[in-house]
Amino acid sequence: MKAVLCTRLGGPDDLELLDIPDPVAGPGEGVVKIKAAALNFFDTLIIAGKYQIRPQLPFSPSAEFAGIVEGLGPGTSGLEQGDRVMGYVGYGAARERVAIAANALVKLPDSIDFDRAAGLCVIYGTAYHALKDRGRLAAGETLAVLGASGGTGLAAVEIGKLMGARVIACASSDEKIKFACQHGADEGVNYAREDLREALKRLTGGHGVDVAYDPVGGRLAEAAVRSLVWLGRYLVIGFAAGEIPQLPLNFVLLQSRDIVGVHWGAWIAREPQAHRANMMQLLRWCAEGKLSSHVHAVYPLDKAVDALKDIAARRVLGKAILKP
């Protein structure tokens, strides 16, 4: 089978498309023929050796996929050959087939196509866990989402609305803000043009936002923390801007604000039941048409390099999907 392989750490151009043996389902495992695999921002880091997970070489990028169960090993139950499923592997899905613990596969409702299903798990899983479990976002509160047209950002916009919040989409262009507003945001801030703190103050009548969701980091983080109301929550999602923010803690103390870490990948390993319950809710919402799981573009496996370059250049709205 064909696989996109990282055989040496580096940039997208260092990846290779190679033939490798098909996987065999071991005890408790299912082999899935991948119909769509999703790329995330962190795939640009993992292939460079700059992510918290450093797989042994060679490995395939792509943390998540959707496909069809092709084979089942001994000791599996609840699945049959031909079932439509989605799965999360952390890395390793940019290839034609994967073998994975069968109990980690989730059956797909017929109404969700493979392309949308492939990109559902990481971004919506992260956003829902962040807003509900970590941020305690309540109906009627105001939520500011940074990087609002990107993967985790757009997911937070959509889930924030479903949870009854007023959502302010913050992004680097008017086109990105318009896109986030088409996905439910109530209004937007172009932080390439306007000071984030001033704009959030203006939009909230000087009051501030209850929750700030930040997958970008860098220079925007301090402005986001300083825009929070009394008892406001700043959710640390990621550092797409590259710079890990250093914050003066007096802004935290003076307004009794919370700085809340969110590590979805570690949480799902620690609390698998809670994760499964969140995923079931997300799948219901998706099947009801309440989540877009927006696909920016579908790239053939041999164009994975282009997909990763588009993500790194901030060109992707929603998700980049690979199709073997």
Ligand SMILES: NC(=O)c1ccc[n+]([C@@H]2O[C@H](COP(=O)([O-])OP(=O)(O)OC[C@H]3O[C@@H](n4cnc5c(N)ncnc54)[C@H](OP(=O)(O)O)[C@@H]3O)[C@@H](O)[C@H]2O)c1
């Ligand atoms: N905490 C967790 O559990 C968790 C889970 C998943 C992902 N993450 C992290 O969240 C971050 C965002 O992931 P994502 O999938 O949402 O990424 P994405 O789809 O690429 O979106 C990231 C957004 O960040 C903004 N950005 C600002 N500076 C950038 C730069 N130099 N390069 C790229 N983007 C830049 C862009 O929006 P503008 O152009 O509008 O600024 C872009 O849309 C990553 O650091 C990822 O590792 C964390």
